[in-house]
Amino acid sequence: MENIDKIISELSLDEKISFCTGADMWNTKSLEKYGVGSVTMSDGPHGLRFQKNGNTTTGINDSSPATCFPTAVTSGASWDEDLMFEKGAAIGREALSEGVSVVLGPGCNIKRNAKCGRNFEYFSEDPYISGRLAAAFIKGLQSTGALACIKHFAANNQEHKRMNGDSIVDERALYEIYLSAFEYAVKEAKPACVMASYNKINGVHATDNKKLLTDILRNEWGFDGAVITDWGAMNDAVEGFFAGCDLNMPGGGTYMQKEVFDAVKSGRLDKKYIDNSVRRILKLYEKSAAAKGKYKTDYDTHHDAALKTAEEGAVLLKNNGVLPLSLDDAALIGFKHEKTRHQGAGSSHINPVKLINIRDAIPDTPYFACCDEHGNVTEHALKKAAELAAGCKVAVVAAGLPESYESEAFDRQNLSLPDGMNKMVLAVAEANPNTVVVLLGGGVMELPWADKVAAILYMGLPGQAGGEAVRRLLTGEVNPSGKLTETWIKSDSDAVSGDTFGQKNVQYRESVYVGYRYYETANVPVAFPFGHGLSYTEFEYSDIKTDGKTVTAKIKNVGNYDGAEVVQLYTGAENSKIYRPAKELKGFKKVFLKRGEEKEVEFILDGRSFAIWHNGWVVPRGTYKIMLGSSVRDIRLTASVKIDGEDIKTPEHLRGTFYDKPAGKPTEEDFVKLYGELPDDKEPQKGEYTMDSTCLEMKDKSLVMKMQYALTRSLTSKVTGIKKDENDPAYKMMVSSAVDCPMRAIVIHGAGRLKEGFVRGLLDMANGRYFRGVKQMARKQKKKK
Ligand code: BGC
Numbered sequence: 001m002e003n004i005d006k007i008i009s010e011l012s013l014d015e016k017i018s019f020c021t022g023a024d025m026w027n028t029k030s031l032e033k034y035g036v037g038s039v040t041m042s043d044g045p046h047g048l049r050f051q052k053n054g055n056t057t058t059g060i061n062d063s064s065p066a067t068c069f070p071t072a073v074t075s076g077a078s079w080d081e082d083l084m085f086e087k088g089a090a091i092g093r094e095a096l097s098e099g100v101s102v103v104l105g106p107g108c109n110i111k112r113n114a115k116c117g118r119n120f121e122y123f124s125e126d127p128y129i130s131g132r133l134a135a136a137f138i139k140g141l142q143s144t145g146a147l148a149c150i151k152h153f154a155a156n157n158q159e160h161k162r163m164n165g166d167s168i169v170d171e172r173a174l175y176e177i178y179l180s181a182f183e184y185a186v187k188e189a190k191p192a193c194v195m196a197s198y199n200k201i202n203g204v205h206a207t208d209n210k211k212l213l214t215d216i217l218r219n220e221w222g223f224d225g226a227v228i229t230d231w232g233a234m235n236d237a238v239e240g241f242f243a244g245c246d247l248n249m250p251g252g253g254t255y256m257q258k259e260v261f262d263a264v265k266s267g268r269l270d271k272k273y274i275d276n277s278v279r280r281i282l283k284l285y286e287k288s289a290a291a292k293g294k295y296k297t298d299y300d301t302h303h304d305a306a307l308k309t310a311e312e313g314a315v316l317l318k319n320n321g322v323l324p325l326s327l328d329d330a331a332l333i334g335f336k337h338e339k340t341r342h343q344g345a346g347s348s349h350i351n352p353v354k355l356i357n358i359r360d361a362i363p364d365t366p367y368f369a370c371c372d373e374h375g376n377v378t379e380h381a382l383k384k385a386a387e388l389a390a391g392c393k394v395a396v397v398a399a400g401l402p403e404s405y406e407s408e409a410f411d412r413q414n415l416s417l418p419d420g421m422n423k424m425v426l427a428v429a430e431a432n433p434n435t436v437v438v439l440l441g442g443g444v445m446e447l448p449w450a451d452k453v454a455a456i457l458y459m460g461l462p463g464q465a466g467g468e469a470v471r472r473l474l475t476g477e478v479n480p481s482g483k484l485t486e487t488w489i490k491s492d493s494d495a496v497s498g499d500t501f502g503q504k505n506v507q508y509r510e511s512v513y514v515g516y517r518y519y520e521t522a523n524v525p526v527a528f529p530f531g532h533g534l535s536y537t538e539f540e541y542s543d544i545k546t547d548g549k550t551v552t553a554k555i556k557n558v559g560n561y562d563g564a565e566v567v568q569l570y571t572g573a574e575n576s577k578i579y580r581p582a583k584e585l586k587g588f589k590k591v592f593l594k595r596g597e598e599k600e601v602e603f604i605l606d607g608r609s610f611a612i613w614h615n616g617w618v619v620p621r622g623t624y625k626i627m628l629g630s631s632v633r634d635i636r637l638t639a640s641v642k643i644d645g646e647d648i649k650t651p652e653h654l655r656g657t658f659y660d661k662p663a664g665k666p667t668e669e670d671f672v673k674l675y676g677e678l679p680d681d682k683e684p685q686k687g688e689y690t691m692d693s694t695c696l697e698m699k700d701k702s703l704v705m706k707m708q709y710a711l712t713r714s715l716t717s718k719v720t721g722i723k724k725d726e727n728d729p730a731y732k733m734m735v736s737s738a739v740d741c742p743m744r745a746i747v748i749h750g751a752g753r754l755k756e757g758f759v760r761g762l763l764d765m766a767n768g769r770y771f772r773g774v775k776q777m778a779r780k781q782k783k784k785k
Pocket of ligand 1: 043044104151230231347
């Protein structure tokens, strides 16, 4: 490849603008005369989703076979950075052997509410662990020469209205909760790319958000890689260049290229912004070219890594001593043990090279399917399940969320399991007190039968080796050591973000009180706390010592099995003058201990262990508790340190509000005091629609959009090749993405086949300007020069 400056000096403005939009669905453009090839990208975070058929938006599930690792909900619950490094490295190797350079992952968004359809793709409700695990994944992946693209930057915490919704977040919550995981991963692991998310943050789309992409990401954190739009996320390309958004994906089209050209020619946009983006994409190519063709995948080794991750990420929620068990005395009952739910739906869906279901791993034990994977069950089946359960020593029931309940592009409606699934567990538990539930699904579930069963093993979405992991965990070949990275609330109505989650423009009213930060501070009873996870053995904590810079303690395995414990370090200010959560995770260590073994663990504290965001990171002066625990609610050792810092108080106008004394739910009145004036939440009316409006939003006011809506719905199956089936999350995702897609994103996804003028014409018509609309549609695409 020729010298980057030379290339930039020789390309015409038009060529440069065009270079900043990809060539097709997964590739950047090449510049043959300069020896610049294209950069190939592919999803994703839990295994490679490489679409050989390349340039289409269809066939989301039709990718080349790859190792299907446990999704982030499970791998995250391992609390194991080494394992995460291995997972990243394995995915990097698979990417390189398919000719893919950039892997679109990891996902590092915070689980603000348990109903987010994409929570299974994210690590935690806590930024500290999310950042650590994302960094480890990126380091592993990039150690192979493949390149990571951390996503979805930022505050993309729900799927409803993900393409044009607004995340309205106060500055402190933004920095402490929503940006902090990205910050750590970017600074520590230096991913080659960052993906700008679909949503707006405080009124400005992520893709044209200068504060986010330049002021914070580049200037504050020192990121020097390329920013890529999420697929179809570009809002205003002129503002996008100005903000520091480099590459518009997917490619193939010319969305707003003329506007950018005109903006440069008229002096509204300095051409240096285009040059900067071209330079960053060329550098990305340079990095990608250096690693091409280096690996051949060893799928057996990767299967073993997937198995280890599933084992380490399994969380033993409850055990009255029935586990570990002997399979000789057990029976399996379930929602199809022969079809274990192993992954989530959407762009992270993998076509596994092999799949071990629970039944494959446990073939010889008496078995009855009882209900189907959607939870449909008959009285007759319940009776048979109870009979089988009554005749064995231990009954193992598999239950969990059906595939259609959670996915990219839509959120969960509630936290319930299907009725039939609950009935099945209850019928079995009534017949046999030694009932063990193996739970599958991407996140929190309400478990109305939890106190009626003897044990619950939560596997999350355990990937292709899930069945094998279940057998080894149940029998004690492996001792469970996973811990929840999300609070399991008792009921959906307990969610602190419940009043605003799922709206289009979402007030993040709870501010910094996300997840356990709220439940601990407000003393809300929960089903299973953050950090919770049992073992077959017992650990004793002793001898905490701290000088304010390091913390040490001894951990001893005092039970009957070898096993690993995740020691968690929380800090909490005593009598804080400024409002803040009672406990915040600031360190963790996973220690493996043989029976009777004792080890010392050491934690390093730094400024961030005590800091808050207060127009910059500052440490409030005061006495802090250092708490070591086995979960956020099971604190075993506490020490106290005096920390020098600044005298910061809760501002007068926040006294007496939710923030000062968190209880119940924050109100809009509370939030206005914290955030200031709220943006106008009025839905645009006919005449006010923009390229950011969606067909779904306009259809009730516009006949054209009503027709467009009906047409899109009816064509979804044909265009995508996915069979119409409301139980299939891929179909549900495609329909919801298509009808709720902003007009601009329709143009981008049209990849040049659907002319911008045509879509703008439709929009004019929706706004009641029929004549102008028809003229727009008839007009040929204007030349750029
Ligand atoms: C998702 C991204 C994904 C991209 C490409 C988008 O819809 O939000 O996570 O990487 O598609 O498949």
